[in-house]
Amino acid sequence: MHPIVKLVAQRLSLGILLLFAASALLFGLTEILPGDAAQAQLGQSATPENLANLREEMGLNRPALTRYAEWIGGILTGDMGNALSNKLPIGEQIGKRLGATMFLAFWAALISVPVAILLGLVAVRYLNRWPDKVISGSTLAAISLPEFMIAYILIFVFAVKLGWAPSFANVPPDMPLLEKLHSIALPIAVLTMVVLAHMMRMTRAAILNVMQSAYIETAELKGLTSFEVIRKHAFPNAVAPIVNVVMINLAYLVVGVVVVEAVFAYPGMGQYLVDAVVKRDVPVVLTSGIIFSAVYIILNMIADIVSILSNPRLRHPK
């Protein structure tokens, strides 16, 4: 069997085990949290009677293990069940939410990844000169600001003062693509600014590391322009760490943007998960958690595979 195929198979089976472990951990943690879904729903209007009736209806009186086993059984047969809180099918809700999250992550990645790598290359080319300093300074400044702060500044300037873009990202399913993009322009800008520095700095560092090598000197001596040297010799050798950091940032764009979602009232997965935790809607928490874990596992796997493919020594092990 080709080593890559073997690796993918290994990683996939390990990933599935990890997902089970993650779901068990999530379930355990939500059980520890004080209160339950019935109490969270009734809040200040809880009386002993309606609390007991609601618990009965939600099935919260059954043992924890039974509830967990039921959920696992459902997931394995492709039935995510209904939310405890509003009884809507979880599959359908997650479908919409995940779609919105992926839409935002996709466009943010499409802009930020190429820009970050390009800026990294430019920074190396003009190392320690003003373009390098401007690029590093501005991206580091952006990453140092909390993301909600960047969001508020952009909203103030572009939505309130100039009126170029909407201040909250309303994307009903029937909206045409261009309007949707206009609607999420500010969140994309914020996310781009947040992830740019990390990827740019890693690109810069990885390439600089390679630039010290003897073969780079050889390439320079045979008369290649500095961009050619970077493109042909330095970049391919620096791909592994860059891909790793790109994947980490992609994972962040999918699972870690709850603050940006809140500021722009964007209906993504993060807000869905947070609401479910607050309302102790365990099936929703578990299902969303599993999806987030799967995203991490898959992106990490891709990063590993790309690193191996980019390195002939790993590609053809003895």
Next chain:
Amino acid sequence: MSNELKLLSTKVTAGTMTRREFMSKAAALGVTAAVASTILADAAYAAGPVKGGTFRMGVSGGESTNSQDPATWASDAPLAGGFIWGEALVYPGPNGLEPRVAESWEGSNAAKTWRFKVRKGITFSDGTAVTAEDVLATMQRHSNEDSKSGALGIMKGIESMRTDGDVFELTLVIGNADLPYLMADYHLIIQPNGGFDNPAAAIGTGLYTLETDEPGVRMTFKKNPNHWAADEMGHYDEVELIVLNDATARTAALQSGQVDTVNRVEPKIAKLLGRAPTIDVKTTSGRGHYVFIAHVDTAPFDNNELRLALKHAMNRQEMVDKILQGYGSVGNDMPINEAYPLFDETIPQRSFDLEKAAAHYKASGHDGSPIILRTADGAFPGAVDAAALFQQTCQAAGIPLEIKREPNDGYWSEVWNVQPYCASYWGGRPVQDQMYSTAYLSSADWNDTRWKRPEFDAMLLEARAELDEGKRKEIYSKMGRMLNEEGGVMVPMFNDFVDGLSTEIQGWETNPSGPQMYWYAFAKTWKA
């Protein structure tokens, strides 16, 4: 105002003159722009509502876990949406109860029997006729022994319910002159067969019908042309409710004109926001209040001297100024204020008096161990800061108050109504009886101060069945004074509702029952 201007302004409203022309003519007459604008607005108001357009509300208090089942409603967005697609028997308007599904109602038998006449010829949004049976089923769903409804707490003491032709009749164990107010509760939206079949179908008798529903994101509504009052209310063609939980997102949406109104403007920015030329900030003094609640049956709070010491050590005015930024009024250690009917203004205001506080503290004989006050950001906006202010003034009186900050998450299940002394809030109720029955009756589930006084209960029941308003007012006054002197509830302040509104919106009126004209802005306002 000169007659000439009046004439001009009617021309504008009639559409024969543009706003710009009016402003320049007004300037020529030596009238400032601000005054001219007001004249124009008055003229628009006098001309009556304008039909059409979309009303867009930015609302805080919506979650992706929300359902359209009225029994589950506990936050602003779902109940605001519910008022748009549905109606209860009655609605608490600014000047008393307004009829909705019930055309009229009357009590008899010492306020024990209540008959609600169901409006003739009205239909649900699915086209079926509304009958008294639907009303009966609705009340049963919220009050029977299987009820999971948030309204179960107020649906107690019902002896029997039945229908009689187009009349829904309800008989109570003990008479209650305020019963119609209980029927105005937002959970009690009348649904076909009471919602037993499909509680979350959002089929009701409202001015609009629900078009799209994305829980925690948005709802959109279309005008219901068959509504019985479609000509007088519901001037917009469409209504859109957008959930904006982040305070800055709400104000930005209002400032950039993406929404026409927002609820819960933060007090600290309300004054600044009101200066924007296209935005009005509307405040409504309501019945909601912030409280520090002590269990009167738990040491050391079982000692009234200690409770009085704490009450006197509280600088209420400072809290109104610093926590509410002036958008509120001082409380008087009772859950009632002048926004309630039959309020007695002569009850003396508790003074902030450190000497008295110190004297009462000394008289209590407290051993000097720390008195623990639990608080959390979620207890009420600014609860942690209010507790800190309270601690400082207590210190000045020699009272060892200690603050314990609790997590927001789980506060209502683990701290409130469990721990002996904590911060909390009450949204207020339409009438005194309901407020007292909810939290100060011995048998009340939410008796969060453990206030159990047979004489207080007796007065409450006496007032409830008393039809003479003068006598009721007298009883309520006694009850208020009793809580003020001996109760475990410490009320530093009553909070105003602060709403933001585009200047385009006309017809706003304040309703002390809640924010956003108690969620009826969609029905009673219009775009000029």
